[in-house]
Every structure is written in C-alpha cells, then in structure tokens.
Amino acid sequence: AQSVTQPDIHITVSEGASLELRCNYSYGATPYLFWYVQSPGQGLQLLLKYFSGDTLVQGIKGFEAEFKRSQSSFNLRKPSVHWSDAAEYFCAVTGTASKLTFGTGTRLQVTL
Amino acid sequence: NAGVTQTPKFRVLKTGQSMTLLCAQDMNHEYMYWYRQDPGMGLRLIHYSVGEGTTAKGEVPDGYNVSRLKKQNFLLGLESAAPSQTSVYFCASSYSIAGGADGYTFGSGTRLTVV
Numbered sequence: 001a002q003s004v005t006q007p008d009i010h011i012t013v014s015e016g017a018s019l020e021l022r023c024n025y026s027y028g029a030t031p032y033l034f035w036y037v038q039s040p041g042q043g044l045q046l047l048l049k050y051f052s053g054d055t056l057v058q059g060i061k062g063f064e065a066e067f068k069r070s071q072s073s074f075n076l077r078k079p080s081v082h083w084s085d086a087a088e089y090f091c092a093v094t095g096t097a098s099k100l101t102f103g104t105g106t107r108l109q110v111t112l
Numbered sequence: 113n114a115g116v117t118q119t120p121k122f123r124v125l126k127t128g129q130s131m132t133l134l135c136a137q138d139m140n141h142e143y144m145y146w147y148r149q150d151p152g153m154g155l156r157l158i159h160y161s162v163g164e165g166t167t168a169k170g171e172v173p174d175g176y177n178v179s180r181l182k183k184q185n186f187l188l189g190l191e192s193a194a195p196s197q198t199s200v201y202f203c204a205s206s207y208s209i210a211g212g213a214d215g216y217t218f219g220s221g222t223r224l225t226v227v
Contacts, residue, residue: 009152036215043218043220043221044218046216049211049215090154099145099170099209100145102147102154104154105154
C-alpha cells in the first residue's frame with residue numbers, strides 16, 4: 001500500500017532563511033508526487049507535482065522539489081521564505097490508477 | 113471560476129442528528145472525493161466516486177454515506193452524528209483518479225462540530 005511520511009510536524013524559520021520540508025513515500029512503482037499548501041481556514045492548493053522526467057520540479061510561489069528515487073524522497077525547498085509562506089504543507093503520493101494518499105502535514109511558522 | 117464549492121461552511125450538530133454536506137464542481141470532473149482532516153492525522157479519504165452514479169469506500173467510511181446522482185454534485189451524509197465525527201471535511205475533484213496535470217481541486221472545507 002502507498003504511504004507518505006512527513007517527519008517534521010512543526011518547523012520554524014526566520015523570514016529570508018531557506019526552507020526544506022521533508023517527505024518520504026512508499027510506493028511499489030513510479031509514483032506521482034505532489035505538494036499542497038493549506039493556509040489557515042482554507043482548502044488545499046497545489047504547489048507542484050512530479051510525474052516523470054526532470055527530477056527537480058518548479059512550482060508556484062518560488063517553491064521547488066526534488067525527486068530522489070534512491071531515497072524515496074520528495075523534499076520541498078524554497079531559497080528565501082516570506083512571512084506569507086506560513087501555512088501547513090502536505091506531501092501526497094499516488095500511482096496511475098490509485099487515489100491520492102496524504103502525509104500528516106508540516107506546519108511552517110515564519111518569524112520576522 | 114467557482115471550482116469546488118462546499119456548503120455549509122460551518123455546522124454544529126447534536127449527537128444523533130443527521131445532516132448532508134453538499135459538494136458541487138463546475139469543471140466537468142469525473143472523479144470526486146470526500147476527505148476529513150483531523151489534527152496530526154492529515155487528510156483521510158472517506159468515500160469517493162469515479163463517475164455519476166458510482167461511489168466507493170475510502171479509508172474511513174464508517175458512519176457516512178454518499179451519493180452522486182449528478183456528475184457535478186457529491187453528497188456526504190451523516191445518519192446519526194457522533195462526537196468522533198467532529199472534523200473539517202473537504203471535498204475534492206479531479207480529471208483522473210491520479211489527479212493528472214492539475215492534481216486534485218479542493219473546496220474550502222466544512223467545519224463540523226458534534227456536541
């Protein structure tokens with residue numbers, strides 16, 4: 001069965017600092033991988049996705065993620081965090097004929 | 113530009129009451145989903161539908177029923193609400209079951225409290 005692990009429940013970074021959110025997945029074949037962001041009181045918005053090809057994918061709001069098959073990871077990065085990036089971030093995995101499975105989320109706090 | 117619309121946005125129920133949550137999408141998506149979100153547990157799939165007239169169970173289906181009589185609507189029912197069903201409920205839709213190029217499109221959620 002597919003699964004996603006986000007080992008960090010809560011992360012605090014200073015505005016302007018770099019960010020990396022970890023995501024490890026379990027899936028038997030080549031996965032489709034996603035990162036979503038949820039602002040307080042809102043639904044989830046797609047940040048970026050990986051289907052195939054280039055393992056470094058670019059998303060909205062200056063985020064990027066790198067797929068590393070050998071490590072079963074899909075970590076999300078941003079070079080310089082803005083206060084508006086404070087939110088909860090979810091990693092998700094699926095296959096070609098499977099439903100999306102979400103991780104438990106990482107809450108990002110940004111200090112000024 | 114509505115996307116996925118959920119009603120109501122907030123509701124308080126007494127234990128044992130019933131209610132229906134409505135999800136409507138205007139993107140002509142075949143696939144629709146109901147998730148619940150609880151602190152520390154992420155999103156868990158309750159039920160989903162692969163097309164008009166179809167429904168299927170997800171991870172946590174007990175205590176819920178669903179219907180998809182029209183392609184654009186996906187209803188989630190609680191027949192006899194319990195405090196354990198206090199949660200935030202999200203509806204989502206997608207072009208394909210794997211999400212495809214646009215992933216899943218989510219509604220803004222319904223916050224349900226059962227007292």
